[in-house]
């Protein structure tokens with residue numbers, strides 16, 4: 001049951017001036033399914049983006065990193081008791097997403113040491129570890145070496161004092177406690193936005209390299225366990241990795257952990273190759289199990305629980321020329337990141353769940369946050385809730401709709417250029433906006449969650465004839481993507497309650513969500529959206545308009561205007577400093593929202 005004690009505990013621990021979402025606070029019993037324990041069990045996370053303090057406004061995901069630490073430790077003890085293996089995998093993107101992670105110098109000052117407290121067995125790098133030289137260097141020097149050879153970067157290099165070196169280990173070979181021989185690689189997608197202190201080798205080239213060919217041809221492997229900061233579904237990179245392994249191992253099991261797309265998903269390549277992705281932002285813990293692997297150790301006890309699954313919908317494009325049948329059985333569940341879930345699967349209660357290990361981490365979060373009082377400073381009261389991807393952009397409840405109809409026209413303009421004499425087009429990449437804007441208190445922490453980026457607003461003047469098509473042209477330009485997919489309902493069949501949340505359909509069916517929710521909704525978003533301000537009376541293509549973009553995609557947008565990137569002029573704030581994408585909602589809050597929430 002989602003207990004009220006969870007919220008009181010959170011308020012006590014973090015006391016962050018939290019706002020409670022209408023309908024989000026519930027003490028009502030919900031259906032959390034049992035999980036199957038297999039021969040090999042894997043807990044996975046991805047795209048945590050600094051959300052280690054938990055979701056203070058959404059009880060579905062209200063646990064913090066201390067709770068997760070105790071959950072992991074208890075699950076490990078349970079695995080030992082059952083005589084089965086339990087591994088932990090993370091697929092990268094630790095930065096950019098919360099004030100707790102990003103409002104420090106260096107970025108991740110508090111979050112990275114906390115992340116290191118969890119005994120991960122395999123980690124991959126994400127693109128958010130590679131955008132800036134500062135974060136890349138910090139990851140290289142202070143984070144990757146922590147993992148005893150399990151922070152694997154199969155296709156990333158770094159310039160260390162001018163010398164190009166592997167960022168970390170390229171692969172790892174190891175044997176589990178109960179005798180499964182594993183070969184691990186970890187890749188990032190063919191990312192091109194990395195700092196020039198680093199090199200990302202396209203996956204297709206990396207799998208041709210001699211070190212990979214040597215390792216992939218080993219015969220002493222029971223399982224290829226691969227992490228990757230790569231979208232799981234329909235990914236050319238995963239298909240290349242899968243094929244490179246299958247070239248030498250026609251049926252050796254391959255278990256993949258993807259990420260980057262911020263969704264829950266599971267994909268079957270063939271009957272012994274499957275992958276899972278565990279969502280985003282400490283909302284989801286992935287649970288994947290395999291039975292039937294060869295092992296050189298006799299297990300003490302049998303695995304337990306129901307739940308092995310069969311492939312219901314093989315990934316499109318794959319025709320199962322590789323094994324279509326096997327003796328392996330799989331299960332997968334997407335666990336909600338909350339105390340009732342963690343307590344249920346560890347047979348604990350609110351009183352018995354936490355130990356000094358988890359409580360120490362929670363205290364560390366509270367103490368660290370106390371050194372950042374500015375995070376909870378009230379900027380204004382958001383007048384309503386606006387959702388990033390639950391509703392189409394035409395819907396007034398869509399954040400992108402609110403930005404283009406209200407926020408951008410109100411606050412994005414260069415000094416003095418907000419009158420009818422200056423028609424404006426204000427465009428953003430939708431990927432820059434990363435989380436919902438929720439009604440009530442809006443703080444610096446919330447600002448980081450909605451848009452953490454310091455991309456500078458810039459403008460140039462262009463004739464309406466070209467400016468009017470810039471949005472359409474950018475939709476098909478190189479993609480800076482982001483796509484994704486409160487209340488409580490009583491389910492009279494189960495006699496339990498359901499909250500709005502994820503409802504996932506993957507290659508194994510629709511029973512993957514461990515807590516039963518009703519669908520919170522999802523809508524595809526375009527890659528860019530724009531506000532047109534004072535343009536409705538323009539009849540002449542030669543009329544000049546101001547086109548606003550951010551520095552993140554200014555070079556691409558220039559191609560459709562003058563073609564000249566030097567024509568962009570930075571928008572400045574009242575003190576002459578830059579005005580960044582991060583500053584947009586705080587400016588709106590300060591100027592236009594009530595201060596009495």
Ligand SMILES: Nc1ccn([C@@H]2O[C@H](COP(=O)(O)O)[C@@H](O)[C@H]2O)c(=O)n1
Nearest residue numbers: 093127260429431432453455480481552
């Ligand atoms: N300076 C930046 C960097 C990235 N973005 C947006 O974030 C997206 C990547 O985030 P993931 O968590 O999906 O890796 C990227 O596609 C951009 O849309 C940005 O706006 N500014």
Ligand SMILES: [Zn+2]
Nearest residue numbers: 047093260262
């Ligand atoms: Zn991400």
Ligand SMILES: [Zn+2]
Nearest residue numbers: 093126127260
């Ligand atoms: Zn990513």
